[in-house]
Amino acid sequence: MDVLLHLGEKNWDMMTLEMQEEFAGQLNELETISPEKVIALFAQKDADHLVRDEVPASSFGNSYRDGFGSFNAFRTRSNTMGVYQFEGVDNSTRRGVAIRYKLMQATGSTSAAPPQTNASRTFSLRHILASEMADDLRQILLGRFGMEARPAPDNMQLTVTAPPEVLNRVTTFVAVNDWPKTIPRSRENAEGGRAVVLPRLQH
Secondary structure (H helix, E strand, O other), X not given: OOEEEEEOXXXXXXXXXXXXXXXXXXXXXXXXXOHHHHHHHHHHHHHOOOOOOOOOEEEEEEEXXXXXXXXXXXXXOOOOEEEEEEEEEEOOOOEXXXXXXXXXOOOOOOOOOOOOOOEEEEEEOOOOXXXXXXXXXXXXXXXXXXXXXXXXXXXXXXXXXXXXXXXXXXXXXXXXXXXXXXXXXXXXXXXXXOOOOOOOOOO
């Protein structure tokens, strides 16, 4: 399940589950938008290291009298891509929501790409405990089946298991976050004029 709709008495609400969305075009462009454009929208998100939000996106209070308007591109948690738009329906016989959508596949492709197999990579950490890094990586791994971040017994190494594409994002995340934290210095002491730096406490 990727989208939930709630049909109220006067308005309707929508919630998406671990989906990425991006504005894709105006009403009259839905039939002509190319798969390459949709794929490029999410390729840019990957290049910017934007990940799916664990918090569902939602919109509330949509009117049944709203017609089709601009449309969004979407990518589901299983990496299905496409475009969709919604229209409220309110007439003498029914009230509800109409959904118009198109699934996208790159030109020249005849079948979906085979699923990627998981790989493992071990990271040696210098400035952050492996258990802390594992908690921080939840936003990338999202608790998916087969993906995990496992700290070593010494809590200084972290083994991550995930598809190669995800491991590349994990590598960047670790490199950025395994960095010395800025520790505020105290006022200079009266005797030697040196700043006193407190060591980082280990959990």
